[in-house]
Amino acid sequence: MRINFCGVRGSTPAPGIDFVRYGGHTSCLALAHSGGSGSEGRSGTEGQRPTLILDAGAGLQTVSAWLLDGAPFDGTILLTHLHWDHVLGLPFFASGDNLRSRVSVILPDQENGESADVVLGGMMSPPYFPVKPTQLRGDWSFATIAPGEWQIEGFTVIAREIPHKGGRTFGYRISDGHSTLTYMPDHCPTTLGPGEDGFGECHATAIELARDADVLVHDAQLFPSELAAEADFGHAAADYAVALARRAGTRSVVLFHHRHDRTDDALDGLAQRLGGGSAPEVSVAREGSVLDL
Numbered sequence: 001m002r003i004n005f006c007g008v009r010g011s012t013p014a015p016g017i018d019f020v021r022y023g024g025h026t027s028c029l030a031l032a033h034s035g036g037s038g039s040e041g042r043s044g045t046e047g048q049r050p051t052l053i054l055d056a057g058a059g060l061q062t063v064s065a066w067l068l069d070g071a072p073f074d075g076t077i078l079l080t081h082l083h084w085d086h087v088l089g090l091p092f093f094a095s096g097d098n099l100r101s102r103v104s105v106i107l108p109d110q111e112n113g114e115s116a117d118v119v120l121g122g123m124m125s126p127p128y129f130p131v132k133p134t135q136l137r138g139d140w141s142f143a144t145i146a147p148g149e150w151q152i153e154g155f156t157v158i159a160r161e162i163p164h165k166g167g168r169t170f171g172y173r174i175s176d177g178h179s180t181l182t183y184m185p186d187h188c189p190t191t192l193g194p195g196e197d198g199f200g201e202c203h204a205t206a207i208e209l210a211r212d213a214d215v216l217v218h219d220a221q222l223f224p225s226e227l228a229a230e231a232d233f234g235h236a237a238a239d240y241a242v243a244l245a246r247r248a249g250t251r252s253v254v255l256f257h258h259r260h261d262r263t264d265d266a267l268d269g270l271a272q273r274l275g276g277g278s279a280p281e282v283s284v285a286r287e288g289s290v291l292d293l
């Protein structure tokens with residue numbers, strides 16, 4: 001599969017000269033099957049047309065120009081949860097808000113049983129926003145899923161609930177039969193205890209999702225020095241992501257969901273401190289990058 005990193009930040013977008021190299025858009029990955037129908041993006045990068053998008057953060061708006069070259073989207077947007085930074089790109093997805101699009105939006109089923117379009121409408125409807133999700137142009141559908149195994153756009157998706165804060169959150173393990181990606185952008189393992197090294201419990205669900213995966217894209221919002229003061233907001237230290245990957249036998253880990261005020265220089269420092277290595281290989285997520293598995 002091909003993984004396009006369209007937004008790598010958490011909490012809120014970060015424009016400005018201090019955020020140019022790693023990018024300021026919030027969480028969004030676009031997955032394509034290798035060998036799918038070719039598409040030449042504006043960047044000139046040879047690629048495949050994405051059919052499965054993970055989270056609809058601000059990065060979603062880049063999918064239209066970069067990967068679809070303005071063509072209508074035909075696929076699924078799978079949300080980990082409903083926090084602003086994972087949904088705010090939804091109304092600005094030009095290739096989805098298109099008379100010829102087909103967009104299936106799937107999110108975790110809600111504790112109160114609310115339907116997908118109603119719960120999404122809670123953040124996207126007057127007076128907060130001029131239109132509702134159901135008023136976007138094209139053929140849109142909205143559904144919730146329970147934890148379990150699902151077939152979505154030719155990918156096998158295992159969904160499990162993981163600790164975060166304020167709303168039900170799923171982690172996903174996604175396979176195309178050849179390669180496996182584990183995606184946990186928002187994860188608060190300290191909720192379950194300090195774990196062996198104080199960064200949080202490498203709990204059974206996280207290990208199950210990440211076990212022997214080719215790549216783990218994981219919450220790295222916090223530096224260790226920030227953990228005591230900020231873990232209560234629901235995120236993980238970058239060091240936890242590396243420890244989890246090591247415990248689960250993951251081949252590589254991509255540190256993701258950078259704090260909104262984390263500058264390029266600070267992320268260079270993170271890459272220097274934790275990057276490289278061989279088991280697991282560690283890298284820092286960068287908007288606009290592409291990973292072929």
Ligand SMILES: [Zn+2]
Binds near residue numbers: 027083
């Ligand atoms: Zn987030």
Ligand SMILES: [Zn+2]
Binds near residue numbers: 081083164186
């Ligand atoms: Zn969140």
